[in-house]
Amino acid sequence: EDKVVQSPLSLVVHEGDTVTLNCSYEVTNFRSLLWYKQEKKAPTFLFMLTSSGIEKKSGRLSSILDKKELFSILNITATQTGDSAVYLCAVVLNTNAGKSTFGDGTTLTVKP
Amino acid sequence: GAVVSQHPSWVICKSGTSVKIECRSLDFQATTMFWYRQFPKQSLMLMATSNEGSKATYEQGVEKDKFLINHASLTLSTLTVTSAHPEDSSFYICSASRTSGSDEQYFGPGTRLTVT
Numbered sequence: 001e002d003k004v005v006q007s008p009l010s011l012v013v014h015e016g017d018t019v020t021l022n023c024s025y026e027v028t029n030f031r032s033l034l035w036y037k038q039e040k041k042a043p044t045f046l047f048m049l050t051s052s053g054i055e056k057k058s059g060r061l062s063s064i065l066d067k068k069e070l071f072s073i074l075n076i077t078a079t080q081t082g083d084s085a086v087y088l089c090a091v092v093l094n095t096n097a098g099k100s101t102f103g104d105g106t107t108l109t110v111k112p
Numbered sequence: 113g114a115v116v117s118q119h120p121s122w123v124i125c126k127s128g129t130s131v132k133i134e135c136r137s138l139d140f141q142a143t144t145m146f147w148y149r150q151f152p153k154q155s156l157m158l159m160a161t162s163n164e165g166s167k168a169t170y171e172q173g174v175e176k177d178k179f180l181i182n183h184a185s186l187t188l189s190t191l192t193v194t195s196a197h198p199e200d201s202s203f204y205i206c207s208a209s210r211t212s213g214s215d216e217q218y219f220g221p222g223t224r225l226t227v228t
Contacts, residue, residue, distance in 0.1 A: 032215045042116075042205055042219035043156070088155060092215040097144050097161045097169065100217065104155045 002027040004091050006103035014111050017079050021106045023089030024071040031094040033065055033072050038086040038105070046074070046087075079110045115139055116208050118220035125196055125227055132192045133223045135206030141186040142208035146217065147179075150203045162189045196227040 003026045013019055023033070032050045036043035047056045049065035049072060056063050060079075065072045076083055086107050090100040115138040125131050135145055143164055148156040160181050161169045168181035178200075180192040189208075193200055203224055207217035 034215060034217075036219075041221045042207075044219070045216050048216055090156075090217075097163065098209060098215055099158065099161055100146070100215075101158070102156045107153075 002091070002093065002101045004089055004101050004103035006087075006089050006106050008106060009104065010107040010109070012109045012111065013079055015080055017110075018075065018077045019079060019108060021074040021076075021087050021089075021108070022071060023073070023103055025089075025091045025101075025103075026070065027091050027093060027101065029094040030067070030091060031098065032092045034090045034092065034100070035063055035072070035074050036088040036090065038088055039084075043088055076108075079108075081110050081112055084108055084110045114210070114218045116142075116206065116218045116220040118206055118223050120223060121221060122224045123226070125225070127197055127227055128195055130192055130194045131196055131225060132190055133204055133206075133225075135189045135191070135208070135220050137187045137208045137218070140208075140210050140218075142189075142210065143186065145183060145189040145206055145208045147181060147189075147191050148205045148207065150205060150222075152203075156205065159191075193225065196225070198227045201225055201227045 007022045034048045035046040047063045052067040060077045063074045086105040088105045089103040117136045119134045145162040147159045159174045162183040164183045170176045183189040205222040207219045
């Protein structure tokens with residue numbers, strides 16, 4: 001059974017802190033790994049990772065994939081209250097439809 | 113670009129009735145759309161994969177006769193919850209992938225269904 005596990009499940013930090021969110025996976029037919037941010041409603045896309053060791057960066061957020069050890073991390077530096085959200089990791093399978101399996105998410109709360 | 117809409121955003125219905133939820137890709141064509149269900153404080157649970165012009169592929173444990181999916185065009189997929197019961201109350205989210213094959217999914221804003 002395909003599995004995506006995120007840790008920690010929740011995290012509370014103060015503004016300015018740096019956080020690292022983890023995502024490990026066991027799937028039969030890996031194609032890519034995606035990170036999403038979900039605030040009140042629908043998830044919004046952050047990163048797509050397909051190759052090991054290549055960091056993707058967007059502002060204070062960055063992410064990297066390790067296909068040998070089957071995990072990815074999402075880093076957020078200098079956190080702000082607006083970073084408070086649920087961060088979802090999804091692994092896309094190499095099927096015709098590109099089905100995704102989602103992890104349970106990490107709830108990040110950034111306090112002022 | 114890459115906007116997905118859902119309608120309605122919130123619906124209340126009585127037990128035994130059916131509810132239709134629409135998912136539209138507004139500015140791109142989507143060969144594939146996905147339907148998810150999300151319970152409070154839980155992650156997205158894939159219900160089915162909807163392909164334009166063909167039957168949907170349902171995940172294990174999802175009743176295809178209860179959750180009817182129709183993907184009639186490259187911009188529209190519908191989910192009909194038939195004979196709804198209170199346990200069907202949930203947040204239903206659709207997503208769409210571009211036909212160009214990117215793995216990124218664009219999510220609709222979701223539909224909150226409450227069955228009384």
